[in-house]
Amino acid sequence: MFWADEMEKAYYNKFGDDMSIDSTFHTNKYALVFVPFNAIDHHKSSATVRVEFSSTKDADSYMWLLEQFLKAHSNKQPLLDLTDQDTALKQAVDSVFYQSKHKLCMWHIMKSCQKR
Incomplete structure (x- = not known):
């Protein structure tokens, strides 16, 4: 399911040059x-430009x-796109946003380091 209204x-259209895309799994x-x-x-x-929901966390769904x-x-x-360290999301972003420069989000990297 995906959602984006006119706003x-x-x-x-105005601010979409640099995007952050996260894949947060909610255990609801x-x-x-x-x-x-x-x-x-x-x-x-x-500025939120889109919200999407998926039932699976794999490259094809992304x-x-x-x-x-x-x-x-x-x-x-x-x-430019920033993502978390989800390998399936990175694979999908590299495939679909082929003109975009991909970077990992430093916040997610630091959070992973804190867990170790």
Whole structure:
């Protein structure tokens, strides 16, 4: 399932050059993967440009979600994308956002280091 209304489309059109894409697994009664797409606005604040849910956390599901994202946003790819360390998400981003430069999110890296 994916969702983006006209306001989120306008945010992406204006601020979508740099994107943050997370894959947070929620262990609620529906066990859905919550995938928010965020951009940074001119106030250096996070602007949500899309919210997606998936029932699985694999590269094929992420690829479908990212392809739907591009369809909703006139095939405009971000210049830079930040993701967590999910290898399936990285594989999908590299495949679908082939024009984008991929980086790992430092917050997620530091959080992983703290667990060890």
